[in-house]
Amino acid sequence: MSNQGTNLDPWYDSYADRTAGLSASEVRALFAVASRPEVVSLAGGMPYVSALPPELVSGSIERVLSKNAAMALQYGSGQGTPAIREHIMQIMAMEGIRGSADDVVVTTGSQQALDLVTRLFINPGDVVLAESPSYVGALGVFRAYQADVQHVVMDDEGLVPEALRESIANLTAQGKRIKFLYTIPNFHNPAGVTLSWARRLEILEICRSAGILVLEDNPYGLIYFDKPAPQAMRSVDDEGVIYLGSFSKTLAPGFRVGWALAPHAIREKLILANESATLAPNSFGQFVITEYLDQADWRGQIDVFRGLYAERRDAMLSALGEHLPSLSWTKPNGGFFVWLSLPEELDSKAMLPRAVKELVAYTPGTAFFADGGGAHHIRLSFCYPQPEMIKVGVGRLANVINGELDLLRTFSGARLGKVAASRPSITTPPPNID
């Protein structure tokens, strides 16, 4: 070893090429900041599990231990238990999905399903299409498998089909191999928008004719506020869509139980990849969730969550209207997030230390781009803080933004103001559709 590596890491020369793609996400660095109690964190995506009565869970656990302790404590199958997979089919039926529990693969959170699907399909350099912006945790997975992530613009109705078509044509002309489209159609993280039904059909058709798999990530679908989201893309395409679901938002993330519903041909490979990665998802969590779904009023509990998050969404939107009337932001009908557009003179990442000093945290838009975009955007989460704290937080954020603008005005003399208010796209290049 003496002739290898560095003083800091003797194994420096031994890492695989893919390891260069691992880097701490901006979200991760914020965890430490956000945990200080005096900071109002609009940064994280943690569900408000305190709204889940512990007795609902403890009752389920007692029954598991009295009926099934030996199985719940044992290794399970790499596909997940048959009982939880049947329940998962019922849950997905609420979004129009029909199919067989035999095609469900239970994973260690839907994050692991993302990891396994990427592992199955991506050679270094293969293209993944993703919305612009996209989920930071998915971008991390794609980077870790050395994918070439290409963003496709969205507007208030979600991913723009015409932009998708152009992107596929351009990339194909460059000789690139596009493996899948990663999309979060409902209550997008971080954009907060929902893909319209007409576009779902159009996008499925575009991908089908181009031979591109669709990876439909739907952690928030049942957390809708005013009206349900359109049916899942998987509800009308069994062969071209891998659907990802999770109990993290409808129950609790601490069990790390999510799932993939895959085309039958792919599902067998997913099971093998799952076994290779962890042998099996944790039995105990699966048994507890199964018992909970059997016995507790889980639909009522989802309604509790929906009401709670709707109230917080309202608090955030009204605070934004009050404190930052010259800016623009998305109006989510579900989920956890609002996407705020800043005047283009501001850099959300550079501004963050000042925000933390003012005791408010957010996630800079750059976290949600593989290509360095997003500097003029902010993701605001309304899932975790109480409504009154959301208002306090947005007020502090407005002070930070206005302070930065004042500073810029003082030094540049430039005319600044409602720059971002009328932009048609929620990100950068204006699409054809408003």
Place this chain on the structure above:
Amino acid sequence: MSNQGTNLDPWYDSYADRTAGLSASEVRALFAVASRPEVVSLAGGMPYVSALPPELVSGSIERVLSKNAAMALQYGSGQGTPAIREHIMQIMAMEGIRGSADDVVVTTGSQQALDLVTRLFINPGDVVLAESPSYVGALGVFRAYQADVQHVVMDDEGLVPEALRESIANLTAQGKRIKFLYTIPNFHNPAGVTLSWARRLEILEICRSAGILVLEDNPYGLIYFDKPAPQAMRSVDDEGVIYLGSFSKTLAPGFRVGWALAPHAIREKLILANESATLAPNSFGQFVITEYLDQADWRGQIDVFRGLYAERRDAMLSALGEHLPSLSWTKPNGGFFVWLSLPEELDSKAMLPRAVKELVAYTPGTAFFADGGGAHHIRLSFCYPQPEMIKVGVGRLANVINGELDLLRTFSGARLGKVAASRPSITTPPPNID
């Protein structure tokens, strides 16, 4: 898609190259067989969790839910909770390991730690050195990352240092890049042998001077029978060893909680890989195990497991002596497995259907080789069946083996018999050391 794929799988042409390495393990196919109640399964590696009093676990869970429900149900850190990492340091201290809880990374079973370490270090074609035979689940991971697995012979004292030295020299001369040595020093799976202390030091020195990392996998270390195993390799080498541990055998596998203790420089990358793979290990399992380790007599419970498995080991060894006196097998001082050598005329994989017909199951030796070896060997597990059923199972196995030998004698007329009894190595090429 019409011009791609096959009728069976429209995505056939879309998979990554590494996906070709995914195949159902022989152990997996056996799960279905082994679960039929009339079959005595000496095949699986499931711990006997029924020996864990459910009240020990339920008491821990009650305390978690009354004290820490919101945290136990929430996302956690990608490194694992500080509390469980401190406990893990105390557990490892029983095997001579000193270090910092800051260098522990909690994973979804130690299987996931294997996956993550391989992900960090292996480019396609890189060499992993592994014992001959080696753990089937590790071989699956290495194959999934397109490693070139090279086996190194063992004898009754474990991996043979001289053979390791030769293998490194040969591979290096061929221009191959050796990334790590994967070893199970204690109560080897499947071989049942334990690496002597002198060899541990010698192997560490060989690897150190060759710049090869050591991956020390130790799920069975605390499940010793007659006397404790030698101290961990990690106890004398902080920089060159990644140590893997697990609660699956000392408590229960159903929580899927294992860990890696890594050199400080590597540990940060492991955390990032863990976050990318699953965001975080399951909080609920970590909180329950922490409470269990705080409150329950976990050392006493390990003694219970040790006594139980020792009795089963005794039952198996005495049944082998009674029913198959002409064969040879290893005499494990801990863990779950005995490695049985068959007469070379027999093929353990080909013989399996006959065994299942006779209502006994085992794992063919071929499962534990990346290179097609192991046909004349069998792994027998004594962990799960009751002692009297172990005796019944070995009796049935003897009938199968003797029946196959009779058949061969009838058709070939060859002299067969104590062929395997005096071989110095537990696998194929005879090493210098007996």
